[in-house]
Every structure is written in C-alpha cells, then in structure tokens.
Amino acid sequence: MSRPTEPVPHLRPAGVAVIGGILLLEALGFLGVGGLFLSSLAMGDLVSVGGTVFLAVFLILLAIWLVVLARALWRGFRWPRSAALVIQLFLVILSVSFFSSGSVAIGLAMLVPGAVVLIALFTRPVLDFTSRATGETRTL
Template sequence: MSRPPLNPAHDPAVPGDDGQGTSHNNSAGAPGGGQRPKGIVVISIVVLLEALALLTAAALYVYQLATGAPVTSFWGAVFTLGLLLAFSAWLFAVSHFLFRGYRWTRAAALVAQLFVLTIGFPTMTGGLALAGLAMVVPALAGIVLLFDKRVIAFASRTGGSRAAL
C-alpha cells in the first residue's frame, strides 16, 4: 500500500490541517486558519455598500427611463445603465473575494476608492457637503486600511488549486 504524496507547502503538524490544503479549523474562516483583520471586514463592507449604491442608482435609472424621463440618446442611456450594472457586479465580486483574502482584490478595491474620491470631492465642494462626505470619508478609510500590514498579510492568497467561483 502506498502513501499519498506529501505537499511540503502544508505542514501536517499544524492542528486542524489534513495536509491537503483544507483546514478544518473554522475559528475565523480565514485562509490558513488565521484571524481575519478588522480592516478587511471594514473594507469589504465599504465596497459592498458602494456596490449596493450603484445597484440602487441603476434601479432609479431604470425607473426614470420607464416613466419617460427625457434622454438625448436612448442607446446612450442603455449603455450607461449597462455600466452601472457591470460596475456594481464587479464591486460585489471584489467585496466577496477581499473578505476571503484574495490578493487581486486589494488593487481593485484601491482603484474603486480612487474613483469614489474623484466623484466625492467635486460633490463636496459643489454644494452637496453631506453627500460628498458620505463618499469621501469611507473611501479614505478604505484606502488607509488597504495599506495596513495586517490587511496586506491577510490578503495574500493567490487562488491555489481550487476554483475561485
């Protein structure tokens, strides 16, 4: 009888690890059984709320188009609606996989926060201070937390052998 090959990347001496890359220690649901930093949770929630805001904007956009709001170009409106829905779906995916600890999501979350800042600052200085602050403050908090060493250490998962979806 032969033994299964050992993977040197996984130490079987780690409690709860079966040596096959699956940890049975569900203390925090984190990759490798480590603790999920609070920064990851905060950033994931910020990105999730941004995705929900875009989805709400898309729903209002559909309502206005259905009730006969004047548009210059019907196909331009359809394109804008498609962009709102696509970016919302992208942010939902970023939030989910950032919470799980995937490396690629840090860059995606950073770019999303920079986009929010480019809309939030003009909104704030253009007379809508509360709406601008509602965009700028979470985006700045997300950017700062993305560079926290615990967040960087946690979000270093590359995918491994299992499918991401």
C-alpha cells in the same frame, strides 16, 4: 486539471471586514442608482435613451464587480486590493465635484468610505492577511 485548494484563512483582521462591508454598501448604492436610471426609462424624462441605458448597465455591472471584490478579499486573495484601490480613488476624486457643486452630503458619502478603504488597504494586518505564504510560493 485539478483546482488548487485555498488555504484556510487564519484570524481575519477587522480591516478586511471593514473593507468588505464598505464595498458591499457601495455595491448596494450603485445598484440602487442603476435601478433609478432604469426606472427613468419608464418616466420618459430622458435626454438620451442610449446614455441612460449605458449608465444603468454600467452601474449594475460595477455593483456586481464590487461584490466579487469583497468576496475575494474576504477569502484572503491579494488581487482585489488593487481593483478596490482604483475604484476608491475614483470615488474620492468624484466627491470633489460634488463638494464644489454644493452637494456636501453626497460628497461626504463618497469621500469618507473611499478614504477609509484606502487607508485600511495599506494597514499591516490587511497586507499580511492578503499576501500570506502557502508553502513555497505566495498567494495571489
């Protein structure tokens, strides 16, 4: 079974580059926090070994998923928009708890990129780029 060829993307809008860059930076952040959780296993200052391992693995897998999303969005696919939207909504909602606990810097670090991606996902150039026509059908 042959694999369908991908259309050559025309002029990539700046919004796609911004979204992809933010997703990659978030992936680095999640990877770093996951690494901190893994390094805390060696320090012995744990409440729960199982919980720490679960969070570390979850954050590392989330970082890999964000890289996959950024790559697919860069290539012009439509499906990464919904996944990126859900992740950004969670980050915006989670930022509120950091604001209420007094960690304004962490809250802003989650709120601002999340809001930028949420807005950029619905701009006309990004929508047009990720749902362009390929012959008789539309690209997924």
